[in-house]
Amino acid sequence: MDIHTQTDVIDLGPACERIRRLAGGVREGDLDGPTPCPDYPVATLLAHVVGLTAGLAATARKDYGPATDTAPGTVLPVLGANWRTVLDRQLGELAQAWRDPAAWLGVSRAGSVDLPARVAGLVTLNELLLHGWDLSRATGQPYEPGDAELRVAHTALTAAAAGAVPRGPFGPPVPVDGGAPLLDRVVALSGRRPDWTPVL
Numbered sequence: 001m002d003i004h005t006q007t008d009v010i011d012l013g014p015a016c017e018r019i020r021r022l023a024g025g026v027r028e029g030d031l032d033g034p035t036p037c038p039d040y041p042v043a044t045l046l047a048h049v050v051g052l053t054a055g056l057a058a059t060a061r062k063d064y065g066p067a068t069d070t071a072p073g074t075v076l077p078v079l080g081a082n083w084r085t086v087l088d089r090q091l092g093e094l095a096q097a098w099r100d101p102a103a104w105l106g107v108s109r110a111g112s113v114d115l116p117a118r119v120a121g122l123v124t125l126n127e128l129l130l131h132g133w134d135l136s137r138a139t140g141q142p143y144e145p146g147d148a149e150l151r152v153a154h155t156a157l158t159a160a161a162a163g164a165v166p167r168g169p170f171g172p173p174v175p176v177d178g179g180a181p182l183l184d185r186v187v188a189l190s191g192r193r194p195d196w197t198p199v200l
Contacts, residue, residue: 015128047077060097157189
């Protein structure tokens with residue numbers, strides 16, 4: 001699959017719904033716990049997800065402004081008191097925005113970088129899949145993305161590892177056995193250790 005020439009719309013609704021369920025399972029006592037993202041406790045990870053759902057919905061709409069023009073990591077995000085309500089709303093808006101075929105066409109912008117809109121859509125899928133995994137591992141919740149989503153993410157991350165598309169925020173791939181589950185291979189391509197567990 002050539003991620004640059006594919007024209008089909010990818011439904012991000014299931015990935016958004018998994019994040020919604022995981023967020024609903026977060027307890028107040030989880031917020032200070034570690035995550036697979038270095039220096040990001042659960043509260044900071046959730047604040048990042050709140051921010052990226054708003055930013056990547058704007059990317060889909062090509063609604064340029066601070067949400068699309070701010071480079072990742074510029075400011076450490078802070079979790080607001082009403083984060084559950086905000087995240088729930090923004091996940092719905094994000095899924096809906098990327099259901100518009102126009103979102104996948106032309107050029108868009110995310111994190112201050114102009115890139116093909118389709119690549120931006122794949123970045124959005126990867127962000128949802130991987131931060132869903134981060135949150136599930138950090139809070140001890142089950143996580144079962146669909147095979148179709150994982151295959152798309154694996155192809156996109158493989159292209160990023162080869163330098164065919166921007167790597168974005170992901171670190172160098174972690175070696176993993178070729179027979180490992182597809183989710184583990186996707187996680188490893190993002191620079192995460194599939195066997196990560198919290199050490200409290």
